[in-house]
Amino acid sequence: MNDTTSFPASGGAHRPQAFPDLTDDRPGAAPARRDARAAEIVRRLGGRSIVLVGIMGSGKTSVGRRLAARLGLDFVDADAAIETAARMTIAEIFKRHGEVFFRDREHHVIARLLGEGQKVLATGGGAFMREDSRACIAERGLSIWLKADLDVLMRRVRKRSNRPLLHTDDPETTMKRLIDDRYPVYALSDLTVMSSDGPHDGVVETILLALERTLPLAAPTSAVENAQTGMPMNAAESDAPQTTVPVELGSRRYDIFIGPHLIEDAGAYIARLFPGSACTIVTDRNVAERHLPALEAGLDMTGVRHTRCVVDPGEASKSFGVFAQVCDAIIEARMERRDLVVALGGGVIGDLAGFAAASVRRGMRFVQIPTTLLAQVDSSVGGKTGINSRHGKNLVGAFHQPSLVLADIGALATLPEREFRAGYAEVAKYGLIDDPAFFNWLEQNWRQVFGAGPELTRAIATSCAAKASVVIRDETEQGDRALLNLGHTFGHALEALTGFDGSRLIHGEAVAIGIACAFRFSVRLGHCPASEADRAIAHLRDVGLPTHIRQITGWTADADEMVLAMQQDKKVERGALTFILAHGIGKSFIARNVPADEARAFLVQELLA
Numbered sequence: 001m002n003d004t005t006s007f008p009a010s011g012g013a014h015r016p017q018a019f020p021d022l023t024d025d026r027p028g029a030a031p032a033r034r035d036a037r038a039a040e041i042v043r044r045l046g047g048r049s050i051v052l053v054g055i056m057g058s059g060k061t062s063v064g065r066r067l068a069a070r071l072g073l074d075f076v077d078a079d080a081a082i083e084t085a086a087r088m089t090i091a092e093i094f095k096r097h098g099e100v101f102f103r104d105r106e107h108h109v110i111a112r113l114l115g116e117g118q119k120v121l122a123t124g125g126g127a128f129m130r131e132d133s134r135a136c137i138a139e140r141g142l143s144i145w146l147k148a149d150l151d152v153l154m155r156r157v158r159k160r161s162n163r164p165l166l167h168t169d170d171p172e173t174t175m176k177r178l179i180d181d182r183y184p185v186y187a188l189s190d191l192t193v194m195s196s197d198g199p200h201d202g203v204v205e206t207i208l209l210a211l212e213r214t215l216p217l218a219a220p221t222s223a224v225e226n227a228q229t230g231m232p233m234n235a236a237e238s239d240a241p242q243t244t245v246p247v248e249l250g251s252r253r254y255d256i257f258i259g260p261h262l263i264e265d266a267g268a269y270i271a272r273l274f275p276g277s278a279c280t281i282v283t284d285r286n287v288a289e290r291h292l293p294a295l296e297a298g299l300d301m302t303g304v305r306h307t308r309c310v311v312d313p314g315e316a317s318k319s320f321g322v323f324a325q326v327c328d329a330i331i332e333a334r335m336e337r338r339d340l341v342v343a344l345g346g347g348v349i350g351d352l353a354g355f356a357a358a359s360v361r362r363g364m365r366f367v368q369i370p371t372t373l374l375a376q377v378d379s380s381v382g383g384k385t386g387i388n389s390r391h392g393k394n395l396v397g398a399f400h401q402p403s404l405v406l407a408d409i410g411a412l413a414t415l416p417e418r419e420f421r422a423g424y425a426e427v428a429k430y431g432l433i434d435d436p437a438f439f440n441w442l443e444q445n446w447r448q449v450f451g452a453g454p455e456l457t458r459a460i461a462t463s464c465a466a467k468a469s470v471v472i473r474d475e476t477e478q479g480d481r482a483l484l485n486l487g488h489t490f491g492h493a494l495e496a497l498t499g500f501d502g503s504r505l506i507h508g509e510a511v512a513i514g515i516a517c518a519f520r521f522s523v524r525l526g527h528c529p530a531s532e533a534d535r536a537i538a539h540l541r542d543v544g545l546p547t548h549i550r551q552i553t554g555w556t557a558d559a560d561e562m563v564l565a566m567q568q569d570k571k572v573e574r575g576a577l578t579f580i581l582a583h584g585i586g587k588s589f590i591a592r593n594v595p596a597d598e599a600r601a602f603l604v605q606e607l608l609a
Contacts, residue, residue, distance in 0.1 A: 037244040038071045041208065042118070044215035049073075050120045051137045053128040053186055054146035055178060057156035059195045059203065060122035063146060066204045068120035076113055077122045082106065090124075099126075107133045114140040125178070129185055144207060145189035150175060152196060190214075202472055205248040209465045213435070243461040247381065247468045249475065252401050256381060256464050258457060262408035263291050263344075266369060267298030270340065273404060274365065278305035279340035280330045282353035284313040287345040287371055290414050295344060295369070306342075307333040311352070315500035315507075318348055318387040320396075326356040330364070337361040340403070346372035346419075347379035347507060351394070354385030358400035368405040372415060373423025374508050376407040377430075377463035378484075382471040388500065392568035393492045399475065407464070409457060420450070421544050422508025425487070427459050428543075429515060430466040432536055433483050436586030438462055439539075446543055482590050486580040487514030493565035494549065497557040504553045512545035513552070521602050522581040527591075532584040549606055559603035563596050 050067065052060040061077050068075035079090055082105065086093055093102050106127055113121055114136060121141065127133050128143070137143050148156075154172055186192075191210050195203055242259030257269070270279065279299070283292055288310050299306045309329035311317045330341060341364055343353035350368055357366035368380035386397020412420060424446070431439025448455035467484065474481035491507070491514030498504045516537045522528035537547050549555060557565075566577060576593040583589065 035244070036242065037208075037246065040243070041211050041215065042071055042073070044211070045118065045142065047118055049114055049118050049141040051114070051141040051143045052120070052122045052146055053137075053143055053189055054125065054148070054195070055153060055175075055182055055186075056125045057153040058125075058146040058148045059156070059200060060146055062200045063195065063203050063207070064120050064122040066200055067207055070204060070208065071120065074117075074119040075122070076119055078106065078110055078113065078127065079122075079124045081113065082109055085109075103127075103130060107136075111136045125182070128189070129182060134188065142191070142211075143189040144191045144193060144210075145186040146195040146203070147183070147186070147192055148195040150179060153179075199250070201248055201250075205246070205472055206469060208246075209469045212465055213438070213462065243457060245461055245464045245468055247401070248472055249401060254401065254403050254405065256405040256407060256468070258376070258407045258409065258460050258464065260408065260410045262406040263369060263371075263411060264294040264298045266295055266342075266367070266406055267300070267302035267304050269404060269406060270299070270304050270342075270367065271302035274338075274340060277339050277365075278333075278335060279307075279342045279367070280333050280335050281306060281308045281342045281344055282311070282326055282329075282349055282356065283308070283344040284311050284317065284349055286313045287349070291344060291371060291411060295342075307335075311349075313348075314502050315348055315388070315495070318352055318394075320387065323352060323356060323387050326352060327360050330356060330360050335360070335364065337364055339364060341366040342369060343367065343380075343402075344369045344371065345375070346370065347375045350375055350379050351385050351397070352387060354383075354400055354402065355387055355397050358385055358398040363400065365403045366400070368402045370405070370407055371411040373412055373420050373460075374426050375423075376409075376412075376460055377423065378426040378467065380405050380407070381464055381467045382481075382484075383475065392496050392565065393500070395568065401475075407460060409452070409460065412456070413452065419506070419508075422506050422512075424449070424543055425508040425512040425515065425540065425545055427463050428539060429484075429486050429511065430463045432515065432582065432585060433466075433486055433580075433588045434586050435462075435466060438466075439536075439585055443539055446539075450543070480590070482578070483580055483588050486582075486588050487511045487516075487518055489566055489577070489579050490514035490517040493562050494552065496565045496568070497561060498552060498555075509546050512540050513547060513549060516540060516547035517549075517602075517606060518580060519582055520606070521579065521599075522583070524602055524605075525581070525591075525598070527589075528582050528584055532582070536582075536585060548609070550609070559600050559607060562603050563600050566599065567596070 050071075050073075052064050054060055064077065065075050082093070083089055088096070090102070103126060106124055107130055110121070110123060110127060110133055113119070128137070150172075153175060157171070157175070191207075191214060193203060193206050193210060242257060245256040245258065247254050247256065270277065281292065281295065288308070292308065296306060296308075307329070309326055311322050311326070335341070341353050341357035341360075343350045343366060350370060354366055354368070357364045370376040370380035380402070383399045383401035384394070384397065385400050386394045389395040427449070428439065428442060431442055442449070442459070445455045449459045470481050470484060473479070488511060491510035494505060494510045494513060495507065519528060519533035519536050523530050523533045540547050546552070577596055577599055579591045579594050580588055581591045
């Protein structure tokens, strides 16, 4: 298998006495205690080691140490093991015995290390080039290629002088030659992860997400194992597994917990993670009736002081007036900056409460407890908060990350079928953006997802992991985070032109129509084969989602009105329209500076179809 995430000379020689037997290297530091997520990944590895391959300067050692610590495994650097055993540097070994001899010994060490138990192993740049080494790695491990661009590599290797292959008059030309020779072989690895400039922890998170997407599911975590991680026992005792997806943003990192009973257990999480904090719960009347008693009971049991602010349900509550009411309620409750705002509800409540948390006392912590599928897979993750203006949706707001997300799958059982179906549009979106394997899986398993089996938890976790990966790379939507808006440029315009009337159109339905429009527009502009667009739209139609503007009750707006509405989109730059379009399933891209006349002509065609 080879899954790209963004995210193979043998020879023997007489061994001289100066090169002792390579068996006396020592393991790395004791592995860290595993959290639930790490334990799940290690189980799914089935005893196999993780083997990092790549050219010099790709970050194998730095990334490997961090990855091993996250997974609670030993870390071993093959080059360091060889140097320790030989009592010589790699450069000295090359100079004294030559590269062929070194590669032979390197193969011996890698085979032995992989036979000593599960670990994270960083290999030298040439190790994967040997066919017998690749076979050994394939048998006992999972290979991950850390791929880096030439400029990144050269910046890194210039900082160190222990690269014998670069001791030439023109190191950059030598590196280019090595890239040409080795990259086609590295591509045979099981996974490929880009190693770009930036914190190594971001690369580690991308690896973890790739492993979660790729490795086969393991049996659910036992109650004993959950108890050892400190999770509330109600979740551990359930027959449904709990999944954790971290969002690694340095000091602002947080976890997304996905599983049953999380609303009633929220007090235990809050008391443990934020000791001494009080909270104001922001919710709407409908959600309050169903879920507020369980949340408040859990807070009472754990001694967390709490107040409530209940607003009307629906998009109309994302207004300046209701925003002011929420802020006043938090202040009136004497909540301090280190206290919490808890958003209990769907996307409207999450956006509204999050913006209030970002604003009151110039920024309070907040907890997302999303109760709709759409909020669990999209709006609760990533820190986008805001309210609507009469000019358009989400035009006033802030990026303000939550401190905790609790996605209770049990809450979805109370959703009307229409709301659940609308949320599924955001799930399908992640496959259509850049994960064709996930889209294939959804085509085969969507009925089980709708049936609330374990497939539902997997779909939510995969969606959250996909969004977390993008948020880590581009928190404030300066680059590829905009891809998450597939379908939204059209969709937000449709919502605005229906007056945000939920009886006519709800957000997920607008996104489904917007995705269909984006694919048809891509075909019209020559970016996408019609067969790919037809397949994407057919899946949305199969699950019962609308895919055409004419399906909106009482639609009267024309193409000019739609273009005007789209020109209020947040992605508009200097008046130019930006769309998320597609080359095919899982091949979305950002299309900037799309002429308004092109969009208008397409919409005329859409409205006549």
